[in-house]
Amino acid sequence: MTEAIMRRRVGPGRFQMKSENLIYPVLAFLLVFFILPIAWFFIKSALDYEGNFAAMLLETFTSPLFITVAWKTIWISLLVTLFALAAAYPIAYSLTRSSSFTFTLIIICVIVPYFTSIIVRTYSWMIILGTKGIINEFLIYVGVIDKPLNLMYNMVGVVIGMTYVLLPYFVLTLFATMKSIDVWLLQAGRSMGASNFYVFRKVFFPLSMPGIVSGFLIVYILAAGFFVTPALMGGPNDVMMAMLIQRNIEVTLDWPLASALSLFLLVVTLIIYAFYCKYTDMDKMLGK
Amino acid sequence: MFNQIRLVNFISAILCVVLIAPILIVVVMSFGASSYMIFPPDSLSTRWYEEFFSSPEWMSSLASSFLIALLASMIATTLGFLGAYSLVRGKYGNKKLIISFCLLPLIVPTIITAVALYFASVPLELVGSKIWIAVCHAALAIPVVLLILLSSLQGIDVSVERAAEGMGASKLYTFTRIVIPMAAPGIMSAAFFSFLTSFDELIVSLFLAGLESETLPVRIWNSLIMNMEPVIASISTVLILITISLLLIELMVRKLRA
Secondary structure: OHHHHHHHHHOOOOOOOOHHHHHHHHHHHHHHHHHHHHHHHHHHHHHHOOOOHHHHHHHHHHOHHHHHHHHHHHHHHHHHHHHHHHHHHHHHHHHHOOOHHHHHHHHHHHHHHHHOOHHHHHHHHHHHHOOOOHHHHHHHHHOOOOOOOOOOOOHHHHHHHHHHHHHHHHHHHHHHHHOOOOHHHHHHHHHOOOOHHHHHHHHHHHHHHHHHHHHHHHHHHHHHOOOHHHHHHOOOOOOOHHHHHHHHHHOOOOHHHHHHHHHHHHHHHHHHHHHHHHHOOHHHHHOO | OHHHHHHHHHHHHHHHHHHHHHHHHHHHHOOEOOOOOOOOOOOEOOHHHHHHHHOHHHHHHHHHHHHHHHHHHHHHHHHHHHHHHHHHHOOOOOHHHHHHHHOHHHHOOHHHHHHHHHHHHOOOOOOOOHHHHHHHHHHHHHHHHHHHHHHHHHOOOHHHHHHHHHOOOOHHHHHHHHHHHHHHHHHHHHHHHHHHHHHOOOHHHHHHOOOOOOOHHHHHHHHHHHOOOOHHHHHHHHHHHHHHHHHHHHHHHHHHHO
């Protein structure tokens, strides 16, 4: 055995492997198949554009359609992120203080949707919210309403659908922060006579703040670039940026306009991501 | 005092029901007999499953999705594993920056990635190629692999590797005989979740699939924007079952290991 190992060690053509170098394949792959196509898309669109690309960008970004869609995107994403936070916080809180049985139950309810295809999750809300959907049929059956409410193909549907799809991301981010909060701090507060609510407000909540910030930024980024749910559940007035980009390519074949819109969305995303990287403890991923 | 905690738990319970109910509703709906989406279904049948599994179009899209996801998962897991190992064990600075960079495919809106890849694929005549879609999906799955393996590799004691090297094993020998077997459960989770990432991916496939390589999500998408066929509920249930089985296998492997 030892001999075999030794032979390997001194054997001919021994491959020099240093763990430092093992990062290069993945970096090279992402560079070629991810960064390069995106860079090429913007550069080529700018070069191919006959006329002044900068002027075209300016014209695009001041057009009424762009401004409407940009506002809609910012506004819907903000609503979705706030609703997701409001729903995720109690769930994550219960996760941190539940027995192993309830923990398993809650985590199943979070993880199963998290890993289920987005298109399936959107479809399920289309069944629930449609004019002949479960909610409308139920309300008519009970007699609360006599004609169906418009819950889908409008902003209500988009916000409900997107909040549902993005909620697990927020729960998991919050939980990661909350579980590292030292329970003895809370015990100490309580033993000194503070009420549960006081301890929560003065100790737990401030300590959970990094999770709120990370979760908020990541969910906002995902919401702002969302395509599937708003495209399927939105009405003609609920066009978000990602949908406008897709339409300009599939319907009007307007590549320069699509690249201008993409550039805007990309820059906004990267700015928020820079904040995310700054405020999130990435070293934690490396176990420091 | 206890009432507040009870209230929070009560709210969480309701929210958990809201989280899981849509999934269960789809499963129940898929067994409905009528072509209308009525809940609860007035009579039960498996006709939509028969329709799904006997349709050559749906089956070919299922096969495309499967092949693409398998290849994408292999590429992403291999590259991601090497990268994660390097990040955990290598001695160099700027790791934070490297991780931030490697997570970009998760952050950049997929529509932009998809449009850019499509823009590059048209002149290169790559639209419709399954291998090409798999390569593009692998880029999207790399962040998932890295996130899983960065945390699982940290759980492996570096002293075992040092001991092997101290006893004269080469780096390559240590890597293949010590590191990979010890990291196997993490590698398996990474392979599963990168498989799911590709299997469920819609937007890149929508642009790159063409007619010959239509994946399952693309066909579902086309059906949802056209006429919402009732067969979608049974297909969704199959997808949910695949997800749950992968989660269960992953959980069992982790339990066995512990």
